Amino acid sequence: MTTETVAPVPTTSRARLFASLERITLVDVILWLLRAGILILVVVGTVATLIKGTYSLSHWFDFFMFGLTIGGVYALIALGYTMVYGILRLINFAHGDITMTGAFSAYFLARGLDRSGFMDAHPFLSTAAIMALSMGVCTVIALIVERICYRPFRHVATLAPLICAIGASFVLQHSFRGMFGSNVRSYPDPEWMKGTVDILGVTLPVVQPIVIGTAFAAMLFLYLIVQKTRMGTAMRAVSEDRDAAALMGIDANKVIIFTFILGACMAGIGGVLYCFVYKQIYFFTGFLPGIKAFSAAVLGGIGNIPGAMFGGLFLGVIESIGPPLFLDGLNIPAPYQMRDLIAFTLLVMVLVFRPQGLIGEALAKKRA
Amino acid sequence: MAFEVVASSRVDTRKTTSWGYVRSAGFQIGLILLFLAMVGILSMFNARPIIVGYLTLGYATLGILFLTAGIMVARARAFPDVTRTFLGGMLAGTIAAAMLAVIPAVMSVVNLRFIFVALHKPLYDMLTFTFASPVVGIACLIVLGAALGAAGVLLMLLPERIGGPLSAALIATGLAGLFQELVRPVLASSWATKWLHDLLYTWTGMHLQGAITIFVITGAVSLLWVLNRDRARAEWNTLPPTTRRNIRWGYLALAAIAAVLFPLYAGNFIGQVLLMVGLFMLMGMGLNLEVGLAGLLDLGFVAFYAVGAYMTALLMADSPFAFAQLPFWIAMPIAVLTATAVGGLFGVPVLNVRGDYLAVATLGLGEIARVIVLSDAAAPVLAGAAGILQIPRPELFGFEFNTPVSLFYLTLVASLVAAYFAWRLQDSRLGRAWTAIRDDEDVAQALGINLIQVKLLAYALGAAFAGLAGSIFAVMLGSIYPHSFQLIISINILALIIVGGMGSLPGVAVGSLVLIGLPEMLREFGEFRFLFYGLAIVAVMRVKPEGLWPSAAKRREIALDQETMAEQQALKSRAG
Numbered sequence: 001m002t003t004e005t006v007a008p009v010p011t012t013s014r015a016r017l018f019a020s021l022e023r024i025t026l027v028d029v030i031l032w033l034l035r036a037g038i039l040i041l042v043v044v045g046t047v048a049t050l051i052k053g054t055y056s057l058s059h060w061f062d063f064f065m066f067g068l069t070i071g072g073v074y075a076l077i078a079l080g081y082t083m084v085y086g087i088l089r090l091i092n093f094a095h096g097d098i099t100m101t102g103a104f105s106a107y108f109l110a111r112g113l114d115r116s117g118f119m120d121a122h123p124f125l126s127t128a129a130i131m132a133l134s135m136g137v138c139t140v141i142a143l144i145v146e147r148i149c150y151r152p153f154r155h156v157a158t159l160a161p162l163i164c165a166i167g168a169s170f171v172l173q174h175s176f177r178g179m180f181g182s183n184v185r186s187y188p189d190p191e192w193m194k195g196t197v198d199i200l201g202v203t204l205p206v207v208q209p210i211v212i213g214t215a216f217a218a219m220l221f222l223y224l225i226v227q228k229t230r231m232g233t234a235m236r237a238v239s240e241d242r243d244a245a246a247l248m249g250i251d252a253n254k255v256i257i258f259t260f261i262l263g264a265c266m267a268g269i270g271g272v273l274y275c276f277v278y279k280q281i282y283f284f285t286g287f288l289p290g291i292k293a294f295s296a297a298v299l300g301g302i303g304n305i306p307g308a309m310f311g312g313l314f315l316g317v318i319e320s321i322g323p324p325l326f327l328d329g330l331n332i333p334a335p336y337q338m339r340d341l342i343a344f345t346l347l348v349m350v351l352v353f354r355p356q357g358l359i360g361e362a363l364a365k366k367r368a
Numbered sequence: 369m370a371f372e373v374v375a376s377s378r379v380d381t382r383k384t385t386s387w388g389y390v391r392s393a394g395f396q397i398g399l400i401l402l403f404l405a406m407v408g409i410l411s412m413f414n415a416r417p418i419i420v421g422y423l424t425l426g427y428a429t430l431g432i433l434f435l436t437a438g439i440m441v442a443r444a445r446a447f448p449d450v451t452r453t454f455l456g457g458m459l460a461g462t463i464a465a466a467m468l469a470v471i472p473a474v475m476s477v478v479n480l481r482f483i484f485v486a487l488h489k490p491l492y493d494m495l496t497f498t499f500a501s502p503v504v505g506i507a508c509l510i511v512l513g514a515a516l517g518a519a520g521v522l523l524m525l526l527p528e529r530i531g532g533p534l535s536a537a538l539i540a541t542g543l544a545g546l547f548q549e550l551v552r553p554v555l556a557s558s559w560a561t562k563w564l565h566d567l568l569y570t571w572t573g574m575h576l577q578g579a580i581t582i583f584v585i586t587g588a589v590s591l592l593w594v595l596n597r598d599r600a601r602a603e604w605n606t607l608p609p610t611t612r613r614n615i616r617w618g619y620l621a622l623a624a625i626a627a628v629l630f631p632l633y634a635g636n637f638i639g640q641v642l643l644m645v646g647l648f649m650l651m652g653m654g655l656n657l658e659v660g661l662a663g664l665l666d667l668g669f670v671a672f673y674a675v676g677a678y679m680t681a682l683l684m685a686d687s688p689f690a691f692a693q694l695p696f697w698i699a700m701p702i703a704v705l706t707a708t709a710v711g712g713l714f715g716v717p718v719l720n721v722r723g724d725y726l727a728v729a730t731l732g733l734g735e736i737a738r739v740i741v742l743s744d745a746a747a748p749v750l751a752g753a754a755g756i757l758q759i760p761r762p763e764l765f766g767f768e769f770n771t772p773v774s775l776f777y778l779t780l781v782a783s784l785v786a787a788y789f790a791w792r793l794q795d796s797r798l799g800r801a802w803t804a805i806r807d808d809e810d811v812a813q814a815l816g817i818n819l820i821q822v823k824l825l826a827y828a829l830g831a832a833f834a835g836l837a838g839s840i841f842a843v844m845l846g847s848i849y850p851h852s853f854q855l856i857i858s859i860n861i862l863a864l865i866i867v868g869g870m871g872s873l874p875g876v877a878v879g880s881l882v883l884i885g886l887p888e889m890l891r892e893f894g895e896f897r898f899l900f901y902g903l904a905i906v907a908v909m910r911v912k913p914e915g916l917w918p919s920a921a922k923r924r925e926i927a928l929d930q931e932t933m934a935e936q937q938a939l940k941s942r943a944g
Contacts, residue, residue: 159727171906337739345736347729
């Protein structure tokens with residue numbers, strides 16, 4: 001074997017610069033062009049819109065508030081994704097559809113309560129009942145999915161659990177289609193949900209503060225559980241190192257079940273709030289919010305609970321402000337069609353360029 | 369290695385009490401029955417006759433599931449003696465039937481139709497056997513469950529000479545009745561076999577004498593086989609290996625010729641079904657390169673299909689959006705090349721993304737492509753939601769491919785060419801590089817494999833197959849719309865590959881036949897097609913992760929694992 005002279009380690013900063021320039025490949029160039037291209041599009045579009053001045057400040061405020069509203073829903077669903085990933089290192093692909101199941105059951109109860117007039121008479125009680133039912137159904141279905149699709153693969157690190165999850169997602173969607181039919185159902189619209197309300201001098205549709213308030217309350221509650229209770233500490237321990245936690249006497253099985261229950265409850269609340277906002281539900285409604293919530297979870301750094309909350313709100317706001325802000329400026333007709341495009345582009349950009357999320361979390365790097 | 373054991377075979381480690389197992393078996397079957405009833409599958413199956421006037425698919429499903437309860441008890445060898453096994457089987461069947469009986473019991477008291485649309489009168493009639501009194505009907509159901517549970521045990525306990533032919537005869541009769549749409553056109557097409565057709569079938573399906581005929585014939589043939597099997601095997605083993613191989617190839621060739629000539633006699637409906645199977649098989653071969661060989665889970669695959677279809681449309685159609693009106697044989701290669709280029713481009717951003725994240729990233733890219741194609745912004749070029757119409761059929765020396773059967777033969781030729789490419793790629797240096805990066809990317813890179821080139825080639829070549837399929841799809845339909853290119857197609861193809869076996873070419877064919885052919889043939893499966901796919905994916909992943917026809921490499925791995933397991937068992941029993 002011939003002895004080769006090893007290239008000298010660059011010492012000066014100039015030498016280091018040249019050394020790193022040598023390692024650039026065509027792929028790196030293309031990726032930089034991609035980043036630059038998207039940045040340029042966004043900036044040009046934004047400047048153009050602001051110059052055109054189609055929207056006034058109150059418009060932007062409306063968009064922002066709507067973004068916060070839907071962002072709250074995404075955040076709740078994203079919490080489920082992020083908690084399960086933290087514990088099992090597995091994307092629960094079926095989570096969006098689990099949300100749908102809760103929302104569907106909530107729909108039936110809501111319809112019954114609305115028809116009998118109970119909903120108009122006792123808004124808090126009926127909403128609480130609907131949320132409770134939704135949480136219960138979500139929990140049951142999440143536990144079933146965990147038992148069938150995730151538990152057998154707990155020690156196997158292949159693509160099998162993800163594929164099983166995709167299958168479970170389909171089974172859920174189409175079982176619900178078989179059980180409840182494929183028509184789009186309209187969520188009842190009681191009197192107290194219509195109209196606007198004045199808060200701190202601004203006028204908002206009633207739905208928005210209800211949704212934002214409930215979402216924040218739920219998130220606060222979850223945060224307290226995870227930080228202050230024993231089970232929450234156990235969750236954080238298992239997500240950091242499952243074997244060490246087992247050595248400390250923590251039963252991983254119980255913790256995993258608890259995590260799924262928590263995630264499902266959040267999803268249940270999120271599902272009901274989604275109905276409040278969009279008022280329409282059918283068997284396929286779970287898919288898109290599921291993907292967007294996953295994007296939100298990755299945005300915030302997957303495995304990071306405050307990150308998921310932030311990611312959800314961020315995604316909601318960008319999705320709401322984005323089309324009028326930069327797509328309109330680029331003279332794209334019907335920019336609202338491209339709303340999903342923004343979410344997907346954000347998802348791909350985050351996964352490709354910054355898998356540890358905007359806030360940053362070591363989990364994603366470790367995975368790769 | 370222990371991981372492989374868990375993933376590739378079912379390790380039964382739980383030891384429950386015998387009666388506990390009976391309860392669990394009955395409970396599982398009961399759950400399945402409840403699910404089928406509430407989702408509406410049972411009542412839909414009930415509309416399809418197997419033997420006209422006597423047996424429908426719905427009752428057959430009930431029967432098979434009750435039998436399964438008994439079979440599960442017998443196979444688990446829960447009891448040492450025969451009487452208790454029979455009792456166990458009966459109990460399991462009774463439990464399952466009792467669970468199912470909850471539905472008609474509840475339905476007779478309260479009407480839940482406004483919530484669960486499947487709980488309607490046909491289901492109620494089916495489960496109570498159309499008796500006026502629900503109590504009698506439910507009692508019948510429970511008795512049926514018990515009886516068939518015991519029958520299942522009987523089937524397992526019978527000596528092979530009787531049990532084998534009996535099972536074979538039952539299965540053959542069932543299949544002949546179920547697939548009557550497949551068999552009847554073939555039998556009716558030529559007057560030589562028309563007498564057979566009239567003997568077996570009527571307008572709507574198989575009638576009783578046909579069923580009995582098939583039952584008796586299959587039973588007799590199966591009995592003959594069971595009685596003479598050992599002697600036949602001994603004779604077979606005395607033949608020299610070359611003769612054996614020649615005979616095997618001979619059978620294979622006969623089967624292939626029969627399969628190829630079948631659509632000519634089977635009519636346009638079968639031709640259409642086989643055409644869809646062929647298209648999905650083409651796409652499956654492409655995704656197989658990416659997922660099965662290279663381990664790159666690509667959920668945005670439908671985008672390449674769309675590129676192939678749109679490029680062909682834009683080069684051929686008689687529409688204001690088209691660039692030119694080229695013949696198919698020029699447009700198709702251009703479409704395939706475009707798809708290949710797009711595939712390579714598509715792969716560039718996701719080169720560093722791995723595992724689950726890759727699946728979601730490619731899903732995002734695929735959805736981005738779909739949204740752009742569907743949007744009004746791209747409509748001036750891509751026609752938006754209105755689609756591109758008036759795509760002409762391919763023509764070859766004056767012969768126009770305008771029937772499903774002719775298009776099927778076109779697809780068949782394309783599939784054979786593609787399969788040849790895929791087969792050679794699999795065993796080439798590139799194919800081995802792909803399997804290396806599937807197993808461990810870092811080690812592969814350390815061994816000198818250029819990850820970028822290899823991954824981009826995987827995406828590009830996989831996209832080429834999809835582009836070809838898209839091309840044929842465009843000329844088959846004559847017009848294309850963005851709604852044909854949804855995420856669900858990518859997942860279909862993924863399901864195909866999983867069910868057939870990842871990385872295995874014959875597996876792709878098996879997967880397509882099962883997952884695409886079956887729902888087309890049985891409309892009832894077709895209604896619940898995606899539910900069926902989801903259940904197939906979960907079932908295969910749980911029970912047989914290597915698929916229905918695993919690749920040779922996978923089979924060797926599994927054999928090795930089983931050997932090691934057996935060795936470990938032997939060591940343990942010797943030590944303990």
